[in-house]
Amino acid sequence: MHYREYAPHPALAPYLACVWAARAPGGAHKHRVLPDNCVDILWQDGGQEGFAVGMMSSAILVASERPVRTLAVRFKPGMAGLFLATPLHVLTDQRAEIDQLWGRSDADRLADALWTSEAPERARLAIIERELLRRLRAARPDGGALVRQALALLDGSGGEVRVEALAARLGVSRQHLAAQFREHVGLPPKLYARICRFRRATAALDAGGAPDWAQLALECGYFDQSHLIHDFQQLAGSTPERFHFSNREAA
Known part of the structure; x- marks a missing residue:
């Protein structure tokens, strides 16, 4: 399977983690997608509608029956709402057709531009970026400054800041922080x-070697x-050992 990420347009860099393209081969197969704290919008060839994939609370298996080309954007945490104009909790563990979010006319215009030319994949991704830039210019401020501060603290600590301490540091209640996350994240x-x-933890496992599970847990912020085992079962649907083995087999 071909998969490649590109740096986004400089004006979109504060909002996008990357733009990416993929080509999946033909034949029935499945691949596992892990939760990554990001929202993506994907466009696929073959006449399918573009669709947004919300934040994921656990891994999913994506099935493919035919060769598929995908063009997509991945938003940084807390940034997708500027472009989708909807509270992000309605997309959690869901997908929404892009025509429902942007309107049929804009969705069709973009799909036509992506799939009726023979442009290289990076040039096609630039078409999506131009649409995002247009929407960014028209976007209203989303009031998510508090959430972005919280995200920076969580990401900077690798998820080790406790929610109570995070709310206190930001000078808000846990309830207010949770409500803001519900809307903007x-x-x-x-x-x-x-x-x-x-x-x-998954990044450490990808680095290779035979892991010391107790040490890995401590290094990744687990009590x-x-x-560690509980989170792998909840988020990946697998024990850490089975996850590590299957990743090595696939490599």
Whole structure:
């Protein structure tokens, strides 16, 4: 499977983690997508509608029956709402057709521009970026400054800041912080922090070697190994050992 990420247009860099393209081969197969604290919008060839994929609270299996080309953008946490103009909790663990979010006319115009030319994939991604830039110019301020401060603290700590301490540092109640996360992120702050720690653990496993599970748990911000195991079961649908083995087999 071909997969490649590109740096976004400089004006979109504060909002996008990347733009990306993929080509999946033909034949029935599935691949696992892990929660990554990001929202993506994907466009695929073959006449399908573009669609947004909200924040994920656990892994999903994506099935493919035919060759598929995908062009997509991945938003940084807390940034998708500027472009989708909807509270992000309505997209959590869901997908929404882009025509429902942007309107049929704009959705069709963009799809036609993406799939009726023979432009290279990076040039096609630039078409999406131009649409996002147009929407950014028309966007209203989203009032998410508090959430962005909270996200910076959570990401900077790798998910180790406790929600109570985070709310106190920001001078707000836990309830207010949770409501802001619901609207601007799509996940509760505690779950967001758990996924931060989980991503640290999966990245460490990807680095290779035979892991010391107890040491890995401590290094990734877990209280102990049992909490690491629990999060892998909840977020990846697998024990850490089985996850590590399957990743090595796929490499």
